[in-house]
Amino acid sequence: MKVLSIGTDRKLFDEKSAVFTRQNEYAKKMDELHVLVFTLKKEGCVYKKEGNLFIYPTNSISQWFYVLDAYFLGRKIIKTNSFSKNSVISTQDAFQTGFVGAVFAWYFSLPLQVQVHTDFLSPYFKGFFNSIRKIISWFVLKNASQIRVVSEPIKTSIESKYPKLKPIIKILPVFVDVERIENLVTNKEQLTPSSLPFKNNIFMYSRLTKEKRFDIALNVIKKVTNTYPDSGLVIFGVGPEENNIKKMAKELGIDNRVVFKGWMDNIDILALFYRQSDIFLLTSEYEGYGMTLIEAGASGCPIVTTNVGIAQTGLFKDGFNSYVCPVGDTDCLGERLKDLITNEEKRKSFSDNMRDSIKEVVISKEDYVDRYIGLLEELTKNA
Known part of the structure; x- marks a missing residue:
């Protein structure tokens, strides 16, 4: 299974960080894991490879170019690495990264997993830019193959807001060791x-x-x-x-x-x-x-x-x-x-x-990795 993950966490470029270690564990269970990260050029992030984990910065000149830069870079990654039926697109959120992922899923006919870590349907999630994000999220979620949320309250709020939403919603909490x-x-x-x-x-x-x-x-x-x-x-x-x-x-x-x-x-x-x-x-x-x-x-x-x-x-x-x-x-x-x-x-x-x-509710790191990979594998079986 090949996976293209799209996110925003710059700590991925630090080999000592917990997020890098976690992604490396995921990669060991896949054929290839390609992670595309929204970054600014001035941050100095550089391409990194560890085994079958590949991490790419967009190195955008401004945050306004994240989506466009991610599109061109992601398209190149998918074509160069021969993503096929046994491949998945996964995005960190239902906003900008989700929009890019939805475009790739449509253009290359690949299954899309959208992860939701934020309670964006909370009445406190407000402001101009968050209003735009909510609009984007509806387009992204309805084009997803699977929605992974981190808590039951988020699942409930999405189902309540969008009762006719077709993608299956799966709960997998954030891992805490x-x-x-x-x-x-x-x-x-x-x-x-x-x-x-x-x-x-x-x-x-x-x-x-x-x-x-x-x-x-x-x-x-x-x-x-x-x-x-x-x-x-x-x-x-x-x-x-x-x-x-x-x-x-x-x-x-x-x-x-x-x-x-x-x-x-x-x-x-x-x-x-x-x-x-x-x-x-x-x-x-x-x-x-x-x-x-x-x-x-x-x-x-x-x-x-x-x-x-x-x-x-x-x-x-x-x-x-x-x-x-x-x-x-x-x-x-x-x-x-x-x-x-x-x-x-x-x-x-x-x-x-x-x-x-x-x-009573905790699971081991090994079980968590298996559950995370299992959600992605479900998409390749249903593709």
Whole structure:
């Protein structure tokens, strides 16, 4: 089986990254895996080959040329490598990458798998460009052979919005190496006091973007520190909202209660922060899955989250293994944080109960790879 995957993750060009390792595992189960990545020329990404894994940058001069550059490069890849009936097109989303994939699927008569990692039908998924993305998604989804979603809530929202949609919708969550995290958190290594500088350390790990609602997080921290001044927020993340978040923290008078750590994708180090932080906080207005929630839960860090992504499923039981608040509800988030700060027994209960809940649904890396490949193989059999 030959697969052309179209996506946007630049970390694929870093051989030490988790995403490169994962794609390499997939490639070992295929004849060839060609990954086309939307990149800008100024980013300096170069073609990479590892065994039967081939990674191509578009090296576009502007993001406005991603689709056109991907079309010409992808067409060349398909023709040069003799894609035939036993071949599949897979796209990372139902937007720009999905549009390119849909064109290839139609032009070369190949099956198309569209992956949906974002809850794009959420009422909070708004704005001009997101409105355009929604229009594109309808064209892409109706031309797909299979739709792979990462959570039951996304499947439900698509079926509700498009009841006559023909493609089969399959659920395969984002992979989280829970076994590795559990092994890491048994490590007795401790972080330095400067790494977690507060008595009550509230941890967030996320891209610094608008939909993550750091404005809500900061207002919540303001409420918490008014009552418990020795508490603070530790943030791992980078993104376009970083300066705005820092400015808001200063305006609220809590800039000395908020620490920015930059980006980190080393799970060995992150596991220490998850394990030694007092509470993990997520304030997003929408999530496709919410991988950090599973990472935090597997690490034993008590969770306070908005009702998004996987927190909308039966895995998260409010008051039993986590606190789940309505999106945007600063009062709920603030009160739940305060409750956990003052209640060590409840923190321990949440930690133990969430770990037990995750163990009931987790699958091994090997099983995950087999399921991922199995979805693609279904398309070649039905082609």
